[in-house]
Amino acid sequence: MNNLTQPSNRIAIVGRPNVGKSTLFNRLLGRKRALVHNQPGVTRDRMVEAVEWIVGGLTYRVELVDTGGVGGENFTQEINQQVDLALEGSQAVLFVTDSREGPTDADREVLQKLRKAHILDNQLVIGIANKCDTEKHEAALSEFYSLSLDYWLPVSAEHARGIEDLKDLLVREAGLTAEQGPSDVPIPIRDWHQIAIVGRPNVGKSTF
Ligand SMILES: Nc1nc2c(ncn2[C@@H]2O[C@H](COP(=O)(O)OP(=O)(O)OP(=O)(O)O)[C@@H](O)[C@H]2O)c(=O)[nH]1
Numbered sequence: 001m002n003n004l005t006q007p008s009n010r011i012a013i014v015g016r017p018n019v020g021k022s023t024l025f026n027r028l029l030g031r032k033r034a035l036v037h038n039q040p041g042v043t044r045d046r047m048v049e050a051v052e053w054i055v056g057g058l059t060y061r062v063e064l065v066d067t068g069g070v071g072g073e074n075f076t077q078e079i080n081q082q083v084d085l086a087l088e089g090s091q092a093v094l095f096v097t098d099s100r101e102g103p104t105d106a107d108r109e110v111l112q113k114l115r116k117a118h119i120l121d122n123q124l125v126i127g128i129a130n131k132c133d134t135e136k137h138e139a140a141l142s143e144f145y146s147l148s149l150d151y152w153l154p155v156s157a158e159h160a161r162g163i164e165d166l167k168d169l170l171v172r173e174a175g176l177t178a179e180q181g182p183s184d185v186p187i188p189i190r191d192w193h194q195i196a197i198v199g200r201p202n203v204g205k206s207t208f
């Protein structure tokens with residue numbers, strides 16, 4: 001956890017192994033904290049980090065929770081407990097899947113277990129069809145609707161696609177609480193045009 005004070009908005013990221021949970025966690029955090037690897041079962045322990053998001057001109061302090069992949073070979077007691085803990089008190093759950101593989105039996109099994117344990121009863125659950133790196137991958141999205149979650153979003157955690165839409169949805173539907181800031185509310189950067197200053201070293205970019 002970094003030095004932000006007690007955020008009240010908690011969002012947990014769950015799903016079977018290797019679907020990109022930690023990549024999404026890092027992307028939503030804006031920094032690389034969780035280990036990402038192309039082998040399943042990399043995340044073993046729950047990781048909690050706080051971040052500030054600016055959405056619609058308001059600041060939201062959010063607590064993000066990454067979890068170890070559940071299901072299949074890694075459906076260990078230890079990881080299940082981590083997921084239970086992560087989901088406890090969270091306002092929203094991001095259920096991450098791999099859009100390239102479509103909904104798998106493992107996805108269904110994880111969801112079934114979470115539902116059976118009534119773990120998803122009180123939270124907004126957003127399905128994330130991850131690895132939609134290009135528009136063409138989004139065609140697979142409708143296949144996921146049979147999993148009956150509140151929402152499904154096409155996202156590429158690796159290439160930062162769909163991330164702003166996800167934050168907008170979370171703020172709108174999960175009832176996240178904005179900071180009570182009077183006049184110091186920052187203006188969201190994405191409403192402005194951004195200009196990058198580039199050039200070879202020592203030509204005065206920073207002075208400019
Ligand atoms: N093409 C593509 N690959 C991705 C994307 N997000 C994650 N990956 C890759 O998927 C693999 C698994 O990513 P992780 O973030 O470690 O997955 P995880 O769900 O945290 O895995 P576990 O911790 O093992 O459960 C890595 O090789 C990532 O680079 C994405 O949006 N597009």
Ligand SMILES: [Mg+2]
Binds near residue numbers: 021022034
């Ligand atoms: Mg991980």
